[in-house]
Amino acid sequence: MEVQSALAALAALAQETRLAVFRHLVEAGPEGMTVGRIGEALQVPAATLSFHLKELSHAGLVTGRQESRFIWYSANYEAMNGLIAYLTENCCRGQPDACGVGCTPAPKSTAAKRKKVPA
Protein backbone atom coordinates (compact mmCIF):
# COMPACT_ATOMS: atom_id res chain seq x y z
CA MET A 1 0.00 0.00 0.00
CA GLU A 2 1.23 3.44 -0.91
CA VAL A 3 1.35 6.30 1.56
CA GLN A 4 -1.33 8.21 -0.32
CA SER A 5 -3.85 5.37 -0.22
CA ALA A 6 -3.12 4.75 3.43
CA LEU A 7 -3.71 8.44 4.17
CA ALA A 8 -6.94 8.42 2.20
CA ALA A 9 -8.15 5.36 4.08
CA LEU A 10 -7.25 6.80 7.47
CA ALA A 11 -8.87 10.16 6.70
CA ALA A 12 -11.98 8.36 5.56
CA LEU A 13 -12.16 6.35 8.78
CA ALA A 14 -11.42 9.33 11.02
CA GLN A 15 -15.01 10.47 11.09
CA GLU A 16 -17.64 9.10 13.40
CA THR A 17 -20.34 8.31 10.86
CA ARG A 18 -17.95 6.81 8.35
CA LEU A 19 -16.22 4.69 10.96
CA ALA A 20 -19.60 3.36 12.06
CA VAL A 21 -20.62 2.65 8.46
CA PHE A 22 -17.38 0.86 7.72
CA ARG A 23 -17.51 -1.29 10.83
CA HIS A 24 -21.12 -2.12 10.06
CA LEU A 25 -20.12 -3.27 6.59
CA VAL A 26 -17.15 -5.23 7.88
CA GLU A 27 -19.55 -7.03 10.12
CA ALA A 28 -22.14 -7.48 7.39
CA GLY A 29 -19.87 -9.58 5.21
CA PRO A 30 -19.22 -9.57 1.46
CA GLU A 31 -22.86 -9.26 0.50
CA GLY A 32 -23.02 -5.85 2.16
CA MET A 33 -26.06 -3.68 2.78
CA THR A 34 -28.19 -1.25 0.81
CA VAL A 35 -27.86 2.47 1.44
CA GLY A 36 -31.35 2.56 2.87
CA ARG A 37 -30.66 -0.18 5.39
CA ILE A 38 -27.40 1.45 6.46
CA GLY A 39 -29.12 4.78 7.00
CA GLU A 40 -31.85 3.05 8.95
CA ALA A 41 -29.43 1.13 11.12
CA LEU A 42 -27.28 4.15 11.92
CA GLN A 43 -29.90 6.89 11.77
CA VAL A 44 -28.13 9.04 9.22
CA PRO A 45 -29.97 11.35 6.76
CA ALA A 46 -29.72 10.21 3.14
CA ALA A 47 -27.73 13.19 1.85
CA THR A 48 -25.23 12.90 4.65
CA LEU A 49 -24.88 9.15 4.21
CA SER A 50 -24.39 9.53 0.49
CA PHE A 51 -21.59 12.01 1.10
CA HIS A 52 -19.85 9.67 3.51
CA LEU A 53 -20.26 6.62 1.31
CA LYS A 54 -18.62 8.52 -1.49
CA GLU A 55 -15.71 9.36 0.77
CA LEU A 56 -15.30 5.75 1.84
CA SER A 57 -15.60 4.64 -1.73
CA HIS A 58 -13.00 7.11 -3.00
CA ALA A 59 -10.68 5.88 -0.30
CA GLY A 60 -11.14 2.35 -1.60
CA LEU A 61 -12.60 1.05 1.64
CA VAL A 62 -16.00 0.12 0.29
CA THR A 63 -17.50 -0.63 -3.07
CA GLY A 64 -21.06 -0.35 -4.29
CA ARG A 65 -22.80 -2.57 -6.78
CA GLN A 66 -26.10 -1.61 -8.33
CA GLU A 67 -28.75 -4.28 -8.13
CA SER A 68 -32.11 -3.29 -9.45
CA ARG A 69 -33.15 -0.14 -7.69
CA PHE A 70 -30.73 -0.65 -4.82
CA ILE A 71 -27.05 -0.11 -4.35
CA TRP A 72 -25.37 -2.65 -2.15
CA TYR A 73 -22.25 -1.39 -0.41
CA SER A 74 -19.73 -3.79 1.02
CA ALA A 75 -16.42 -3.48 2.82
CA ASN A 76 -13.24 -3.93 0.86
CA TYR A 77 -11.47 -6.44 3.06
CA GLU A 78 -8.33 -6.31 1.02
CA ALA A 79 -8.02 -2.57 1.60
CA MET A 80 -8.65 -3.08 5.30
CA ASN A 81 -5.89 -5.65 5.54
CA GLY A 82 -3.60 -3.55 3.41
CA LEU A 83 -4.01 -0.61 5.74
CA ILE A 84 -3.26 -2.77 8.77
CA ALA A 85 -0.19 -4.17 7.08
CA TYR A 86 0.95 -0.66 6.25
CA LEU A 87 0.64 0.47 9.86
CA THR A 88 2.55 -2.48 11.26
CA GLU A 89 5.09 -2.85 8.46
CA ASN A 90 8.58 -3.66 9.58
CA CYS A 91 7.51 -3.35 13.22
CA CYS A 92 10.57 -3.33 15.49
CA ARG A 93 12.71 -3.77 12.40
CA GLY A 94 11.32 -7.26 11.92
CA GLN A 95 12.23 -8.42 15.43
CA PRO A 96 8.72 -8.42 16.91
CA ASP A 97 9.88 -10.41 19.93
CA ALA A 98 11.81 -7.36 21.05
CA CYS A 99 8.66 -5.26 21.10
CA GLY A 100 7.23 -5.93 24.52
CA VAL A 101 3.49 -6.15 24.04
CA GLY A 102 4.12 -7.11 20.48
CA CYS A 103 3.68 -6.23 16.85
CA THR A 104 0.87 -8.72 16.43
CA PRO A 105 -2.76 -7.65 16.68
CA ALA A 106 -3.35 -9.94 19.65
CA PRO A 107 -5.33 -13.19 19.49
CA LYS A 108 -7.62 -11.81 16.80
CA SER A 109 -10.86 -10.96 18.57
CA THR A 110 -13.10 -11.50 15.59
CA ALA A 111 -16.12 -12.67 17.47
CA ALA A 112 -18.33 -10.47 19.60
CA LYS A 113 -17.16 -9.97 23.14
CA ARG A 114 -18.31 -12.39 25.75
CA LYS A 115 -18.43 -11.74 29.45
CA LYS A 116 -15.66 -13.43 31.31
CA VAL A 117 -17.06 -16.19 33.45
CA PRO A 118 -15.91 -15.86 37.07
CA ALA A 119 -14.04 -18.89 38.33
Add this chain to the structure above:
Amino acid sequence: MEVQSALAALAALAQETRLAVFRHLVEAGPEGMTVGRIGEALQVPAATLSFHLKELSHAGLVTGRQESRFIWYSANYEAMNGLIAYLTENCCRGQPDACGVGCTPAPKSTAAKRKKVPA
Protein backbone atom coordinates in the same frame (compact mmCIF):
# COMPACT_ATOMS: atom_id res chain seq x y z
CA MET B 1 -11.28 0.29 22.48
CA GLU B 2 -13.97 2.93 22.55
CA VAL B 3 -15.20 4.69 19.48
CA GLN B 4 -13.77 8.00 20.66
CA SER B 5 -10.25 6.68 21.14
CA ALA B 6 -10.41 4.92 17.79
CA LEU B 7 -11.49 8.16 16.13
CA ALA B 8 -8.72 10.08 17.85
CA ALA B 9 -6.15 7.54 16.72
CA LEU B 10 -7.40 7.53 13.13
CA ALA B 11 -7.51 11.31 12.96
CA ALA B 12 -3.99 11.45 14.31
CA LEU B 13 -2.73 9.02 11.69
CA ALA B 14 -4.61 10.67 8.83
CA GLN B 15 -1.92 13.26 8.26
CA GLU B 16 1.17 12.69 6.20
CA THR B 17 3.79 13.86 8.68
CA ARG B 18 2.18 12.12 11.63
CA LEU B 19 1.76 8.88 9.73
CA ALA B 20 5.43 8.99 8.79
CA VAL B 21 6.45 9.72 12.38
CA PHE B 22 4.32 6.92 13.74
CA ARG B 23 5.60 4.36 11.27
CA HIS B 24 9.13 5.47 11.98
CA LEU B 25 8.55 4.90 15.69
CA VAL B 26 6.85 1.55 15.09
CA GLU B 27 9.96 0.54 13.24
CA ALA B 28 12.29 2.00 15.83
CA GLY B 29 11.09 -0.29 18.59
CA PRO B 30 10.27 0.36 22.26
CA GLU B 31 13.32 2.52 22.88
CA GLY B 32 12.02 5.08 20.41
CA MET B 33 13.79 8.17 19.14
CA THR B 34 14.49 11.71 20.29
CA VAL B 35 12.56 14.60 18.78
CA GLY B 36 15.71 15.88 17.17
CA ARG B 37 16.46 12.58 15.46
CA ILE B 38 12.91 12.27 14.21
CA GLY B 39 12.97 15.75 12.75
CA GLU B 40 16.28 15.03 11.14
CA ALA B 41 15.13 11.75 9.66
CA LEU B 42 11.91 13.16 8.27
CA GLN B 43 13.01 16.73 7.57
CA VAL B 44 10.30 18.43 9.62
CA PRO B 45 10.77 21.84 11.32
CA ALA B 46 10.83 21.65 15.10
CA ALA B 47 7.64 23.61 15.72
CA THR B 48 5.71 21.54 13.25
CA LEU B 49 7.05 18.29 14.62
CA SER B 50 6.23 19.32 18.15
CA PHE B 51 2.67 20.03 17.13
CA HIS B 52 2.30 16.64 15.49
CA LEU B 53 3.91 14.75 18.34
CA LYS B 54 1.43 16.35 20.67
CA GLU B 55 -1.41 15.18 18.47
CA LEU B 56 -0.08 11.64 18.33
CA SER B 57 0.47 11.72 22.04
CA HIS B 58 -3.04 12.98 22.81
CA ALA B 59 -4.39 10.21 20.65
CA GLY B 60 -2.47 7.72 22.76
CA LEU B 61 -0.39 6.46 19.85
CA VAL B 62 2.98 7.52 21.19
CA THR B 63 4.46 8.39 24.54
CA GLY B 64 7.42 10.53 25.43
CA ARG B 65 9.81 10.03 28.29
CA GLN B 66 12.23 12.70 29.35
CA GLU B 67 15.81 11.57 29.65
CA SER B 68 18.27 14.25 30.51
CA ARG B 69 17.88 17.01 27.94
CA PHE B 70 16.14 14.75 25.44
CA ILE B 71 12.66 13.44 25.06
CA TRP B 72 12.42 9.96 23.66
CA TYR B 73 9.20 9.22 21.88
CA SER B 74 8.10 5.66 21.22
CA ALA B 75 5.12 4.00 19.61
CA ASN B 76 2.37 2.66 21.81
CA TYR B 77 2.06 -0.83 20.40
CA GLU B 78 -0.93 -1.64 22.54
CA ALA B 79 -2.85 1.29 21.08
CA MET B 80 -1.84 0.22 17.60
CA ASN B 81 -3.12 -3.29 18.16
CA GLY B 82 -6.24 -1.99 19.84
CA LEU B 83 -7.06 0.15 16.84
CA ILE B 84 -6.57 -2.79 14.48
CA ALA B 85 -8.78 -4.97 16.64
CA TYR B 86 -11.44 -2.26 16.65
CA LEU B 87 -11.45 -2.05 12.86
CA THR B 88 -11.73 -5.79 12.35
CA GLU B 89 -14.00 -6.55 15.28
CA ASN B 90 -16.69 -9.10 14.61
CA CYS B 91 -15.65 -9.26 10.95
CA CYS B 92 -18.22 -11.19 8.93
CA ARG B 93 -20.13 -11.77 12.14
CA GLY B 94 -17.35 -13.98 13.42
CA GLN B 95 -17.40 -16.29 10.38
CA PRO B 96 -14.18 -15.06 8.74
CA ASP B 97 -14.17 -18.02 6.36
CA ALA B 98 -17.19 -16.55 4.64
CA CYS B 99 -15.32 -13.34 3.89
CA GLY B 100 -13.52 -14.13 0.67
CA VAL B 101 -10.10 -12.53 0.94
CA GLY B 102 -10.44 -12.74 4.68
CA CYS B 103 -10.71 -10.91 7.93
CA THR B 104 -7.13 -11.69 8.80
CA PRO B 105 -4.35 -9.22 8.06
CA ALA B 106 -2.66 -11.69 5.72
CA PRO B 107 0.53 -13.60 6.62
CA LYS B 108 1.83 -10.69 8.73
CA SER B 109 4.35 -8.90 6.58
CA THR B 110 6.42 -7.60 9.46
CA ALA B 111 9.73 -7.72 7.69
CA ALA B 112 10.72 -5.42 4.89
CA LYS B 113 9.52 -6.45 1.49
CA ARG B 114 11.63 -8.83 -0.51
CA LYS B 115 11.46 -9.35 -4.23
CA LYS B 116 9.72 -12.53 -5.22
CA VAL B 117 12.21 -14.94 -6.72
CA PRO B 118 11.06 -16.19 -10.12
CA ALA B 119 10.70 -19.97 -10.33
Add this chain to the structure above:
DNA sequence: TCCATAATTCCATAATTATGGAATTATTGA
Protein backbone atom coordinates in the same frame (compact mmCIF):
# COMPACT_ATOMS: atom_id res chain seq x y z
C1' DT C 1 -46.12 6.61 -20.14
C1' DC C 2 -46.63 7.76 -15.18
C1' DC C 3 -45.72 7.08 -10.38
C1' DA C 4 -43.18 5.64 -6.34
C1' DT C 5 -38.97 4.59 -4.46
C1' DA C 6 -33.68 4.71 -4.10
C1' DA C 7 -29.85 7.29 -4.13
C1' DT C 8 -26.96 11.27 -5.42
C1' DT C 9 -25.75 16.15 -6.23
C1' DC C 10 -26.06 21.04 -5.09
C1' DC C 11 -25.10 24.59 -1.96
C1' DA C 12 -24.27 27.89 1.85
C1' DT C 13 -22.86 27.79 6.53
C1' DA C 14 -20.09 26.35 10.29
C1' DA C 15 -16.27 24.26 12.23
C1' DT C 16 -11.81 22.19 12.40
C1' DT C 17 -6.90 21.76 11.22
C1' DA C 18 -1.95 22.59 9.44
C1' DT C 19 1.98 25.66 8.97
C1' DG C 20 6.48 27.44 10.77
C1' DG C 21 9.09 31.69 12.53
C1' DA C 22 9.78 33.93 16.83
C1' DA C 23 9.55 33.79 21.60
C1' DT C 24 9.63 30.87 25.62
C1' DT C 25 10.63 27.19 28.79
C1' DA C 26 13.49 23.21 30.51
C1' DT C 27 17.91 20.95 31.36
C1' DT C 28 22.77 20.32 31.79
C1' DG C 29 27.71 21.42 31.91
C1' DA C 30 31.20 24.83 33.04
Add this chain to the structure above:
DNA sequence: TCAATAATTCCATAATTATGGAATTATGGA
Protein backbone atom coordinates in the same frame (compact mmCIF):
# COMPACT_ATOMS: atom_id res chain seq x y z
C1' DT D 1 25.19 32.11 37.48
C1' DC D 2 25.70 31.90 32.52
C1' DA D 3 25.73 29.85 27.95
C1' DA D 4 24.27 26.22 24.89
C1' DT D 5 21.18 22.93 23.41
C1' DA D 6 16.41 20.54 23.30
C1' DA D 7 11.82 21.00 22.86
C1' DT D 8 7.39 23.44 23.30
C1' DT D 9 4.05 27.27 22.95
C1' DC D 10 2.16 31.30 20.62
C1' DC D 11 -0.15 33.12 16.78
C1' DA D 12 -2.10 34.65 12.36
C1' DT D 13 -3.04 32.76 7.92
C1' DA D 14 -4.64 29.38 4.77
C1' DA D 15 -6.97 25.39 3.66
C1' DT D 16 -9.98 21.57 4.27
C1' DT D 17 -14.21 19.27 5.83
C1' DA D 18 -19.11 18.20 7.65
C1' DT D 19 -24.05 19.16 7.57
C1' DG D 20 -28.75 18.21 5.65
C1' DG D 21 -32.89 20.23 3.05
C1' DA D 22 -34.28 20.77 -1.61
C1' DA D 23 -33.72 19.57 -6.23
C1' DT D 24 -32.22 16.02 -9.36
C1' DT D 25 -31.29 11.64 -11.47
C1' DA D 26 -31.87 6.50 -11.99
C1' DT D 27 -34.76 2.30 -11.89
C1' DG D 28 -38.60 -0.70 -12.17
C1' DG D 29 -43.61 -1.88 -11.74
C1' DA D 30 -48.32 -0.99 -13.42
